Amino acid sequence: MSPPSKALPPHLETRLRGLKQVEREQRRRASAVKNRALLQLAEAVQQASEQILAANREDIASLKAETTAAFRDRLTLSPERIAGMITSLNQVAALPDPVGEIVEDRILKNGLRLQRVRAPLGMLFMIFEARPNVILEAFSLAFKAGNVILLRGSSESLATSHEIYKVMDAALGQQALSPSPFFGLEDYDRKLVDALLHRSDLIDVVIPRGGDKLIQMVQKTATMPVIKNDRGLCHAYIDATANLDMALKIVVNGKTQRPGVCNALETVLVHAAIAEQFLPRLFAATDAFSLQWHVDAASHAILKDFARVDLAKPEHWDCEYLDLILNCAVVSGIDQALAHIDRHGSRHSEVIVTANAASAQLFLDEVDAAAVYWNASTRFTDGFALGLGAELGISTQKLHVRGPVGLQELTCPRWIIQGTGQIRD
């Protein structure tokens, strides 16, 4: 309804208006049609896996020498990662269709029948950096939930993205889903992104997936709603009554199993009563990973003779390292732990390890995060692990969805109201 506020090149304007038209069909597409298309797409990806890997090698070869290992890793596809993409497509096909789900159904005294029925969000716009595997994850979830999606990757993965888009177009075309219910934007001019972020007349929701800078830019610029996949600065609080073997497992898993992801741990807070016992054991358990430690004075007094342990600077407590670096502080008890998390946490995932149910309950109640754990690894905050099938990221905002963005979160209920001529008095 609102007039376009920034101009797009005419061919792109036409393409997006076409996608908006497809949205009307996509909204009501039968589950069987959608599922068949996803299975077909899984097969097509299987058949094209060599070409996709070759394109990916091209992208990797074009990387600048100074590219970080973490970025290189996120960009790299392997036969295993392609197998993961295929599994995910098959899983999404097998999930129940959220569109049309009746979430409420009641009859008012005046005879009006009220239903709230899940409907697609409409046109999604995902902006992502590196990780070409998110293309299929994002498309499959958006598509199954009845949406159309505009995808815009970063130029570092342009060959890989191009190959994947080609496979998608061909497979969807074979299912008579042409024009495609997605559009992969391959013009990497940043001005286009800026213009698109002003098009709330076309785009219903924007989902940025990438670093702080991207997310802040989208938050500042977008005139349509944003589902924010922000940073994860996750803490483990090891209480005085914690089973220390369990605590070790949970911290080691949270920090080392995949340090580059948002549900990895950055900071461990240890109750003073067990710090002397726990910290040397934690050091030993992580020694093989050559962790760098940034610690408070009390932890330093305990760990000072160990290698790679230095005093934390104030800014360290706010750092999402995404790397083999761990902050550590000794706290006097749960209140201090809660205050630390309230001040430094990013509302993503937080865990208490304790045998004391009252402390656990206090922690679960008080910590304001998308996912709060008692005696389990924060690494479970993810669509697969929580049984949502797949995810389009982890939301740390509080509107619409907290935590993994799955199929259901790509819909919203609307009201269907049936009467026999009722009017308002």
Next chain:
Amino acid sequence: MSPPSKALPPHLETRLRGLKQVEREQRRRASAVKNRALLQLAEAVQQASEQILAANREDIASLKAETTAAFRDRLTLSPERIAGMITSLNQVAALPDPVGEIVEDRILKNGLRLQRVRAPLGMLFMIFEARPNVILEAFSLAFKAGNVILLRGSSESLATSHEIYKVMDAALGQQALSPSPFFGLEDYDRKLVDALLHRSDLIDVVIPRGGDKLIQMVQKTATMPVIKNDRGLCHAYIDATANLDMALKIVVNGKTQRPGVCNALETVLVHAAIAEQFLPRLFAATDAFSLQWHVDAASHAILKDFARVDLAKPEHWDCEYLDLILNCAVVSGIDQALAHIDRHGSRHSEVIVTANAASAQLFLDEVDAAAVYWNASTRFTDGFALGLGAELGISTQKLHVRGPVGLQELTCPRWIIQGTGQIRD
């Protein structure tokens, strides 16, 4: 977590940080405490009604001569409107508390127990124009749903707002809810609003209630999520098989019962087969209201001898009049009606009047609006009428909530995950 990007005056910064502290207590406040406070507040408003009305007369007296009647009406309080505010407070107290509601509870194969539990959104910021009665509606819903709220009205209602804030502070203080879980901003400098809209470190959600300009400004400026209460450009489609008496009732109610609200009708689309019969009857039924008609050529051919009927200009189909003006077009059938609504509708409320169940189903499925009606007045799209108790506006965006924003919509589920030491493989 993100650093403040625009400076606020120190006293306001302190006040808001204080409110953010109150948020932690408010989040977990017991239902009984919240309900008692709302009932107490209802009594306090009753006792202070003379002072509130006097302050309101002051505001009305200060209005410029050129103020529109609609604006004057929105600003004006009466004993009846105050009684409505009191009823609303009592109703919100009686509604179930959404905080802590378990919306999902399951156990994974690995033994993890997953729960999704409703939690408050945090700190809300409502910017409103005129209508001082929204202060108590907004506060009561925000408060009952465990949130704190920052309120900023327009300078035209400053005396009324001041009086209401005073009553609220005193009543909440008596319930030992001091410092108050709300803050009424009485410095009407617009620069403050701009600065506040950049404070996503403090404010979780902003809710603008007012005209197009306000909403566009907020959408452009806010770096935090917005719940948009946008315009309502609602249509009634009168199908060939409609019961014409019912259709008359629904259109007359939708257009004339309260033309200044967003769920009022702006446009009626009439099937060609019944237009000659229906339109003169509709004119007669609305004659007492002296409607202005903007009509297409086919309607004009039927209505040309009637007063106050002129040919519509193209822009009329996109006008939310909020006044006794009606657009009217003759359509060849439901497809043309759907296309018209898709092009000109604002995704608010749309109705079909028909005796044909298949047409009704098509309309309910195809129309992409927050509320879609079959044989009932669009005037029901409102929190009271749909049994939500009260509302904080009607959302026409698709994220988080479509339609009335009630108690539940001022919360969002978070994940509570309990384990016995599970880690991720």
